[in-house]
Amino acid sequence: MLVKMKFPITLIPAGTQIDFIGKKSIAFVFSLVLTLIICVLFFVKGLNLGIDFTGGIIFEIKTSKEVELKDLRDLLSNAGYKGATLQNLGQADTILIRIQPKDNAEQKQEVEEVKNLLVRHLDKQVEFRKVDYVGPKVGKDLIFKGFSATVLSLICMMIYIWFRFNWQYGVGAILALAHDAFVTLGFYIISGEEFNLTSIAAILTVIGYSINDSVVIFDRIRENFRKYKLTDVVKLINLSLNETLSRTIMTVLTTLVVCIALVIFGGEVIYGFSMAMLIGIAFGTYSSIYIAAPILLHTKITKL
The missing domain is CATH 1.20.1640.10 (Multidrug efflux transporter AcrB transmembrane domain)
Structure with a gap:
């Protein structure tokens, strides 16, 4: 006949009287x-406040090979886009990038600047699937x-x-x-x-x-x-x-x-x-x- 021994986990002894x-x-x-x-x-x-609240530019890109998000984040940070957020969209070669515009910079100018930066870094092997702008409103x-x-x-x-x-x-x-x-x-x-x-x-x-x-x-x-x-x-x-x-x-x-x-x-x-x-x-x-x-x-x- 097997006897099952139960050893309940008790972190606090019974009868503890802490004066909370x-x-x-x-x-x-x-x-x-x-x-x-x-x-x-x-x-x-x-x-x-992040881009969700202050507004910013959103890029959805597809690369020909897997890219380290940390490398891209460092690249954007060195270019003056600190606080950029990056995430993979289901696949390692599809990336969503959110950046906050620089002070007193025009939207179109910044979009082109970021595009050129990514193209140079990824050796022109990048497809821009979507570019959206989240306004302050x-x-x-x-x-x-x-x-x-x-x-x-x-x-x-x-x-x-x-x-x-x-x-x-x-x-x-x-x-x-x-x-x-x-x-x-x-x-x-x-x-x-x-x-x-x-x-x-x-x-x-x-x-x-x-x-x-x-x-x-x-x-x-x-x-x-x-x-x-x-x-x-x-x-x-x-x-x-x-x-x-x-x-x-x-x-x-x-x-x-x-x-x-x-x-x-x-x-x-x-x-x-x-x-x-x-x-x-x-x-x-x-x-x-x-x-x-x-x-x-x-x-x-x-x-x-």
Whole structure:
């Protein structure tokens, strides 16, 4: 007779009693100071907006042989087109190039300059399949739509939490999500990495991860409220955070491993996206524990 032995993975010992709520004031001050710093830098330094938002020229080319994107990127950078983005379109010999126009340069003149540069580098063996120009008006429209998508996602998340739990939980969730989105935006401001549509995707992904983490904690808090009706609210929230801590750590570690792999091996093209995800997910876990849950105390929550 075979006996199956089960060895569950337990990162946090049973009965752990970390006083998370006791440190909420320190966490609130830290988050407030960080938010103020990001606000100041936003108005002083601003975002390094990419072609998606500022406008630019898009080339779709086909070469007779495989070309290293890094070599082309360096070529364009040396010619004054820093921040150019390149990607393969399905095949190694088909490349999409986005460049931001130089200051006070005419569109037609720059198109011809880039064409001549590529022809010289690729020994005339290049086919220009498409040349498009993204104007500033389109860029402003994309900024508005990106901002609207982020705000709408926050509102939808708050409504979801409101209906699934109570309005108090919706307040905690929206503050935590806004905090995570702002910190992720702060990464782009501080680092100077290009902010484009991919950056919007990174912020929305961080929001999705953070709300999932908060829902797990909220679920345990609600369960403990029903189970221990006479226990102090502070003790119940601390108990819930400790009971879900092992799951929280395992989830964030496995996710961060993937993000770190993308940062190291993903290459220059997705570096900004990968770093934003890495920082955003780390702060998403922090906000679920030190913002979303403690906020419940300030909403005078008593029962579910």
